[in-house]
Amino acid sequence: MGRRAKYFTQEEKAQVDRARARKYNASERGVEVRTQRRQLVHTSKTAKKRIPRLIPPPDIIRRLAFFEIDCDSQRLHAACEADFDYTHLRAWLKQPPFSLSQNDTRTYNDEGEEQDVDSEAYIAATHALEMELHGVRLRREHEHDQRRRDELHHLGWHAAMDNVRRDVQGLLESWQEVLALKALYDEQTQPRQFAMWTHYRDWLARTIYRLYYLHYIPAPS
Numbered sequence: 001m002g003r004r005a006k007y008f009t010q011e012e013k014a015q016v017d018r019a020r021a022r023k024y025n026a027s028e029r030g031v032e033v034r035t036q037r038r039q040l041v042h043t044s045k046t047a048k049k050r051i052p053r054l055i056p057p058p059d060i061i062r063r064l065a066f067f068e069i070d071c072d073s074q075r076l077h078a079a080c081e082a083d084f085d086y087t088h089l090r091a092w093l094k095q096p097p098f099s100l101s102q103n104d105t106r107t108y109n110d111e112g113e114e115q116d117v118d119s120e121a122y123i124a125a126t127h128a129l130e131m132e133l134h135g136v137r138l139r140r141e142h143e144h145d146q147r148r149r150d151e152l153h154h155l156g157w158h159a160a161m162d163n164v165r166r167d168v169q170g171l172l173e174s175w176q177e178v179l180a181l182k183a184l185y186d187e188q189t190q191p192r193q194f195a196m197w198t199h200y201r202d203w204l205a206r207t208i209y210r211l212y213y214l215h216y217i218p219a220p221s
Contacts, residue, residue, distance in 0.1 A: 049213055049214040050212055050213050051161060051165050051168060051211075051212055051214065052161060052165075053165065054165050054168060054169075056212065057168075057172065057209060057212055060205070061175070061205045062209060063205075064201065064202050064205035064206075065202075065206040065208070065209035065210070067202045069134050069138075070131065070134075073131040073135075075128055075131035075132050075135065076131045076132070076134050076135040076138070077135065078132070078135065079131070079132040079133070079136050079139070080135040080136075080138055080139045081139075082139070084132075084135070084136070084139075086132065086136050088104075088129075089129065089133055089136060091104050092104070092129065092196045092199075092200075093133065093136065095174060095177070095178065095200065096178055096181050096184070096185075096196075096197050096200055097181055097184060098196065098197075100193075104192075105192055105193065117189070117190075117191050122191075123191070126191065126192045126195050129192075130195065130196075130199055133196075133199060137203055141210075144216075145215075145216035146216075148160075148164070148216040148217075149216055149217070151163065152217070164211060164214075167211065168211050168212055171204065171211070172208065174204065175204055175205070175208065178197075178201050179201070181197065182197070184197075
């Protein structure tokens with residue numbers, strides 16, 4: 001038995017998406033996401049706050065951490081909401097190598113029509129997935145930042161920094177593992193897998209950079 005459709009037409013779905021985007025843009029969370037993006041873009045790469053007793057991350061992490069996010073994307077806005085159903089994104093949210101079902105890389109559209117992997121429709125569908133992944137990851141980033149601030153408040157500076165230092169070291173190990181998988185996905189024959197590997201790599205760089213330079217700690221006013 002198939003899943004019950006939430007929308008009967010694409011236009012109906014588009015109207016709902018636009019309404020959610022307007023609501024999100026006006027919300028405190030929407031304003032915060034745009035502010036965080038501007039702060040990451042304009043923050044000096046030689047930020048003064050950083051984890052003590054840990055060497056800076058490699059330059060490649062610094063460069064990749066500053067990728068562009070389309071903050072006007074309606075799909076991103078929808079995915080930032082707490083009630084967003086991201087079941088179809090679970091495989092892409094995990095660290096590569098991806099454990100994929102046929103549905104994750106399918107080359108046919110919702111009408112059952114076959115698509116080439118270099119077709120505009122397939123590329124657009126992959127981009128839509130990326131926008132939703134950005135939204136889910138931004139929401140998780142916000143939640144993780146809050147947990148770090150709570151930990152700092154409860155444990156104190158030295159214990160909290162010990163935890164952050166350990167976590168960054170673990171993320172740097174994951175970084176090497178992810179980089180080693182670059183040749184696993186061919187950009188021409190597996191464009192969606194390659195795009196998602198790139199997406200994961202860039203977000204891992206962003207996570208390491210923000211954590212190392214303690215972006216979750218508000219700057220003094």
